[in-house]
Amino acid sequence: MDATAISDLQSKLAMATESLQRAEERAVAGQLALEVMHEIKNPLEALGHLTYLALEEADDPEKVRSYMRLADEQLATLSFISSQTLGFAKSSPSLKPIDFVGLAEAALRIHQRAIEAKKVRLVKDLPEDLMAEAYTGQMLQVISNMVVNALDALPSDGILYLRLRKRQGQLHLVIADNGHGIPSEYIGKIFEPYFTTKGERGTGLGLTLSKNIVERHRGTIRIRSCVRPGRSGTTIMISLPLKRSS
Numbered sequence: 001m002d003a004t005a006i007s008d009l010q011s012k013l014a015m016a017t018e019s020l021q022r023a024e025e026r027a028v029a030g031q032l033a034l035e036v037m038h039e040i041k042n043p044l045e046a047l048g049h050l051t052y053l054a055l056e057e058a059d060d061p062e063k064v065r066s067y068m069r070l071a072d073e074q075l076a077t078l079s080f081i082s083s084q085t086l087g088f089a090k091s092s093p094s095l096k097p098i099d100f101v102g103l104a105e106a107a108l109r110i111h112q113r114a115i116e117a118k119k120v121r122l123v124k125d126l127p128e129d130l131m132a133e134a135y136t137g138q139m140l141q142v143i144s145n146m147v148v149n150a151l152d153a154l155p156s157d158g159i160l161y162l163r164l165r166k167r168q169g170q171l172h173l174v175i176a177d178n179g180h181g182i183p184s185e186y187i188g189k190i191f192e193p194y195f196t197t198k199g200e201r202g203t204g205l206g207l208t209l210s211k212n213i214v215e216r217h218r219g220t221i222r223i224r225s226c227v228r229p230g231r232s233g234t235t236i237m238i239s240l241p242l243k244r245s246s
């Protein structure tokens with residue numbers, strides 16, 4: 001191969017590398033846009049539910065106040081997501097001790113309308129309170145994602161079960177449903193980005209993002225599921241250290 005051919009090949013390679021780089025940048029930007037849309041979908045839905053609840057209970061100032069407080073949390077989440085996305089977040093939001101029982105109750109209240117509409121039976125096994133360090137908005141997002149997945153899988157009159165426990169320096173959160181379950185061939189895929197069985201209705205990012213958040217809290221998320229008729233259902237187990245060192 002002569003020198004001209006080599007330099008020709010080199011410039012072609014440089015062009016190809018550059019276009020590959022641009023394609024990668026576009027793919028990353030596209031992925032980021034999808035993740036952002038997924039993250040704002042729940043708080044927006046929650047705000048819709050909370051506004052509805054506040055209007056329904058307009059005669060009871062105490063209830064309206066509590067819905068507005070929750071709406072305020074959702075607005076804070078939205079504002080955090082947007083500032084983070086724009087890269088303007090000057091410091092990370094603080095990690096602070098939060099009461100997980102209150103957080104779980106808040107996630108349930110957000111989806112109260114869907115729970116009632118499906119006549120889902122809610123079984124709660126929660127202690128008085130359980131404090132652990134976490135990013136409030138992110139953890140609310142995780143519990144909310146799990147509740148939505150369970151509600152999607154549950155038939156009318158199904159059971160949604162929530163349990164919180166403290167054991168050996170860890171917080172254990174269990175969210176279980178007796179819905180249709182996950183076929184074993186899908187179990188290995190559900191944490192993959194974009195894996196969904198819900199067609200247009202699902203983005204397939206809920207579990208990916210939730211796993212990400214749990215791991216950011218140095219926790220683990222495990223799943224067990226069964227599709228056998230009469231015994232079907234899914235259990236999600238989240239473990240978090242009660243206190244993080246950083």
Ligand SMILES: Nc1ncnc2c1ncn2[C@@H]1O[C@H](COP(=O)(O)OP(=O)(O)OP(=O)(O)O)[C@@H](O)[C@H]1O
Nearest residue numbers: 149150153181190196197202203204205206207234
């Ligand atoms: N509790 C559950 N019961 C049955 N299937 C579930 C449950 N949780 C998750 N899945 C399965 O895992 C898939 C991935 O869930 P994931 O939350 O990541 O995405 P999604 O719910 O499809 O969409 P979205 O991005 O809106 O959350 C679901 O499409 C569903 O097939």
Ligand SMILES: [Mg+2]
Nearest residue numbers: 145149206207
């Ligand atoms: Mg989901």
